[in-house]
Amino acid sequence: MKPEFENIPLVKTDKRFEIDVNGHYAFIDYRETKHQIALIHTEAEPELAGTGAAAAVVEKTLNYIEESGKKLLPFCPYVFAFIKKHPEWKRIVDEKFEGYDKL
Template identity: 75%
Template structure:
């Protein structure tokens, strides 16, 4: 679960930098993405060093998954961090596109 201090921080879809991001005290946690008409691929999750261990990376993942769910698009979780999160939280499997190569590993 996301830490309470992140709940009211707005997710920004930064189209210029091609990343979903949250800003915490002037520092960013973000996920690089690629997008098509029906799919959003999450490539890499990162938090600036100042946010290490704060839960910011997990918060940006949860907010981004919620965004994808609301958008009606399907997810391609290429980012290992996102993939590991999905394995621990199978309730999100429904938004993963079944064409994703490791899809079968999520439903175990």
């Protein structure tokens, strides 16, 4: 994560994880059960394109999921690609996830 995002807090609403970068948002839509958090869609407002904000919200969200003790279901293609690029995060992916063996 780029240093400029480290001190920006992750906010969890009932529908998404988000960070506010100078009034612009990067966020991930999710669904949560007792034991799992499914990440559905990652998006950053156009003003944040190319800044690393999307990667920052993903990394902050993965940290949150790990700290919660829940397992990750990375349905979002961006999150899936992020984990492929950073395989150390596979440790929080639910082994029952259909694409687990492709990570």
